[in-house]
Amino acid sequence: MGGEQIAFFVDTTRCINCRTCEVACKDVNRVGVGVRPRRVRTYEGGDFPRVHVYNVSMSCNHCEDPACLDGCPARAYTKRESDGVVVHDPDRCIGCRYCTWVCPYGAPQFDPAARTVRKCNLCVDELDQGREPACVSACPMRIIEVGPLREIVERAGATMRIRGVPDPSGTRPASAYRVREEASHD
Amino acid sequence: MTDARERDWPLVAFTVAIQAAAGLALAAASADALAAPAMREAEPRVAWLVLGLAGAGAGCSLFHLGRGLRAWRALANLRRSPLSREVLATIVFAGAALGSVAASMTGGARASSWTMATAIAGVTAMAAAIPVYRVPARPVWNAWWVTASFVGSVLLLGGATLSAIVAGHGARPVLDLLLAAATIGAALQILSAGAMARRFSREWRHASSLGLEGSAMGWTARRRLWLGLQIALAGILPVLAYGTWWVACGRADGACVTATATTVAAASLAGIVEGRRLMFDLGASVPRF
Numbered sequence: 001m002g003g004e005q006i007a008f009f010v011d012t013t014r015c016i017n018c019r020t021c022e023v024a025c026k027d028v029n030r031v032g033v034g035v036r037p038r039r040v041r042t043y044e045g046g047d048f049p050r051v052h053v054y055n056v057s058m059s060c061n062h063c064e065d066p067a068c069l070d071g072c073p074a075r076a077y078t079k080r081e082s083d084g085v086v087v088h089d090p091d092r093c094i095g096c097r098y099c100t101w102v103c104p105y106g107a108p109q110f111d112p113a114a115r116t117v118r119k120c121n122l123c124v125d126e127l128d129q130g131r132e133p134a135c136v137s138a139c140p141m142r143i144i145e146v147g148p149l150r151e152i153v154e155r156a157g158a159t160m161r162i163r164g165v166p167d168p169s170g171t172r173p174a175s176a177y178r179v180r181e182e183a184s185h186d
Numbered sequence: 187m188t189d190a191r192e193r194d195w196p197l198v199a200f201t202v203a204i205q206a207a208a209g210l211a212l213a214a215a216s217a218d219a220l221a222a223p224a225m226r227e228a229e230p231r232v233a234w235l236v237l238g239l240a241g242a243g244a245g246c247s248l249f250h251l252g253r254g255l256r257a258w259r260a261l262a263n264l265r266r267s268p269l270s271r272e273v274l275a276t277i278v279f280a281g282a283a284l285g286s287v288a289a290s291m292t293g294g295a296r297a298s299s300w301t302m303a304t305a306i307a308g309v310t311a312m313a314a315a316i317p318v319y320r321v322p323a324r325p326v327w328n329a330w331w332v333t334a335s336f337v338g339s340v341l342l343l344g345g346a347t348l349s350a351i352v353a354g355h356g357a358r359p360v361l362d363l364l365l366a367a368a369t370i371g372a373a374l375q376i377l378s379a380g381a382m383a384r385r386f387s388r389e390w391r392h393a394s395s396l397g398l399e400g401s402a403m404g405w406t407a408r409r410r411l412w413l414g415l416q417i418a419l420a421g422i423l424p425v426l427a428y429g430t431w432w433v434a435c436g437r438a439d440g441a442c443v444t445a446t447a448t449t450v451a452a453a454s455l456a457g458i459v460e461g462r463r464l465m466f467d468l469g470a471s472v473p474r475f
Contacts, residue, residue, distance in 0.1 A: 044397030053397075067323065073270040074259040094259050095252015097193075098269045104323040106474045110193075115252030164396040166474065170322055 005064065005084035006122070007149040007174040009158065012183070014143050015055040017042060024138030025059065028123065032113040037120040038135050039106070043164045045182065054183045056162060057144065059120035059135065060107035061173030062086045068099040068108055068119075076117075084149075084174060085124055090116045104166035105173070122146070152176045161185035194466040196250035201315065202343075202459055203243030204276060205336060207236045207283065208308030209344020213367065215305035217348065217360045218298050225360065228351050229297060233290040235347075236304060237283040244276055268317040275307070275314035282307040312340050319469075325389050327469045331381035335465070338374025339458050341367045342424060346451035353443040361443065365428045372428075372454070376421035379461055382468065383413055389472045398473040412464040420457025424450050 017040055025031070025038040038059035046052045062079075066086050069077040076092040077099070079085070088099075088108065093116040099108040100117065108119040123133035127146075131137075136144045145152075152158060158176035160168040163185050214232045217225040225232075248254040260273045282304040289300040316336055319327045345368030349361055390404045427450045431443065 041398065045395070067321075070263075070266045071269065071321075073261070073263050073267045073273065074256070075262045092259065092262075093253070094256040096250065096260065096269065097252075098267075098318075102321045102323050104474060110252065112252075117252075164398065166323070 003080075003082040003084070005062075005149040005174050006127075006146055007062070007152045007176060008059070008122075009145045009147060009152045009155060009176050009178075010057050011143040011178045012054060012056050013157075013178055013180055014141050015040070015057055016141060017055040018140060020138050020140055021057050021135035021144060024134040025120065028134035029118075031118055032111045035109045035111045035118050037107070037109070037118060041164070043183065045163075052180070052182045054180050056165065056177065056179070056183070057135075058105060058165075058175070060086060060122070061105055061160075061171075061175040062122060063171035063173045065170075065172045067102040067104065067171050071098050071102040073098065080124070083127070085122045085127075086119075087121050087124060088117060088119045090114065090118075093117055104170060149174050149176075159184060193250065194470070195463075196246045196248070198459060198462045198466060199246035200243045200250070201336075202339065202455070202462055203239045203246065204279070204308075204315070205312055205339040205458075206343040206347065206455070207239035207243065208279070208305075208312045209340040209342070209371075210239065210347050211236045211283070211286075211301070211305040211308040211344070212340065213344035213348040213364055215302045216363060216367075217352065218301050220360055220363070223355075225352065226293070227355060228348075229293070229301070230287075230290040232348065232351060233283070233287045233301070233304075236308075237280070237287050240276070240280045240283045240308075244280055247276075268314070272311070272314040272318050275311040279304070279307040279311040309340070312336055323474065324469050326382070326386050326472055327465070329381065329385050331378040331385065332465075334374045335378035335382070335461065338371040338378060340371070342371025342375060342420060342454050343451070343458065344368075345371060346424065346447060346454050350444065350447035350451045353447045365431065365447075368424055368450070368454075369428045372421050372424035375458070375461065376417055376425075379413060379417050379421065382461075382465060386468045386472070393473050403471060409464060409467065412460045412467075416457045416461030416464065418457065419453040420461060423453050423457070 019040050021038050022036055022040060031037060040055055040057045042055050044053050062085050074092050074094045076089045078087055095115050097110050100110060108117045111118045126133055133146060136146055153176050157178040160173055160176060162177055162179050163183050248257055251257055261270055263270045286300040286304040289297040316333050319332050322328055345364040349364040427446050431446050
């Protein structure tokens with residue numbers, strides 16, 4: 001890859017589960033009913049009285065070794081040389097949904113109205129104009145950021161090993177999260 | 187969940203039809219190798235049936251696509267995508283089946299060669315499908331039972347179907363071979379169904395422990411029914427029926443064999459379809475992120 005991989009950083013310790021990021025993504029990208037390119041998952045655990053709950057907002061992690069790219073029979077996925085964003089081309093997509101099987105994070109989702117898959121593309125049109133992705137600018141708690149991966153992973157508490165989230169060693173997701181102690185797999 | 191089930195029926199039909207065709211081709215090639223006279227007579231019918239099943243299966247798979255008219259693009263990533271390779275293997279199998287039909291009309295050594303080539307292509311198509319399903323992101327499927335289920339379907343459907351066709355006309359060694367293969371296939375169905383159920387239970391319990399949305403649906407009555415039908419129709423019934431035949435009938439022909447083989451073939455097909463529906467349902471229902 002010629003350029004520098006960019007990545008999401010999400011501080012889940014301050015996520016209030018408002019789902020504004022989900023709505024902003026759907027709104028800006030005109031995504032149909034039932035498709036959520038960015039999803040907020042709520043995890044529960046522990047035994048009374050020591051119970052806990054935490055939220056994780058995740059879209060596509062633009063993996064360094066994307067399973068969708070390898071698995072797609074129609075070569076509808078490309079990883080941009082300039083910034084490592086994994087982009088889906090709906091014109092090449094045949095709607096076989098194999099990418100929805102192979103992605104560990106459920107990022108590609110079939111849109112029945114479009115009859116193709118939809119996926120977070122990190123709002124590359126906005127990025128290329130020097131603006132922020134929809135989820136980043138919409139979050140009221142300002143917990144979602146985009147930046148170079150090498151800087152993201154150096155942040156205090158940054159990890160991709162989150163309890164309930166698939167092992168990152170498979171596809172090497174280019175994202176990092178700050179999580180509470182009970183949510184960490186480290 | 188309902189929408190996912192509705193979308194997956196084309197893949198149920200595709201996988202079952204291709205595996206039935208591959209099994210029938212393999213069984214025919216095996217019987218042909220034994221130089222069974224009954225196989226000579228049945229060759230044209232079997233060739234047409236293999237072609238029909240392969241063609242029907244491939245046709246059904248198009249209904250799974252959001253854009254079926256662009257299906258030709260599915261061959262664009264042969265280097266990396268197991269799905270592209272499965273598509274190619276299926277096309278080659280269908281082509282071999284077509285050649286087998288043409289050769290069966292003339293008969294002779296050429297027909298036998300095409301029968302063998304079709305069998306090899308069919309087994310290759312079945313084998314090419316396995317890595318499509320054994321993906322880490324679908325933990326319920328990413329286990330040995332998928333391989334066992336596919337191989338078992340090939341052996342059971344092929345052996346059961348061909349025995350129903352040649353029963354009453356064939357020599358004992360051919361029927362012994364076919365029914366032995368079908369019995370092994372039925373045993374594999376029982377083992378794979380049990381392993382699939384255990385695997386799903388384990389993954390579902392893990393998702394439930396995390397309180398993940400969607401993890402509330404575990405072993406519903408519908409899923410228990412499908413599992414029971416698969417084990418009963420595609421597992422226990424064939425094993426009991428063939429075992430009974432060997433003990434009670436023991437003849438190379440006759441109404442007993444024909445009735446047994448036909449009934450078991452139909453029941454096996456129904457059981458495998460139920461099991462495959464369950465496989466797709468369970469694979470999609472363990473929530474990932």
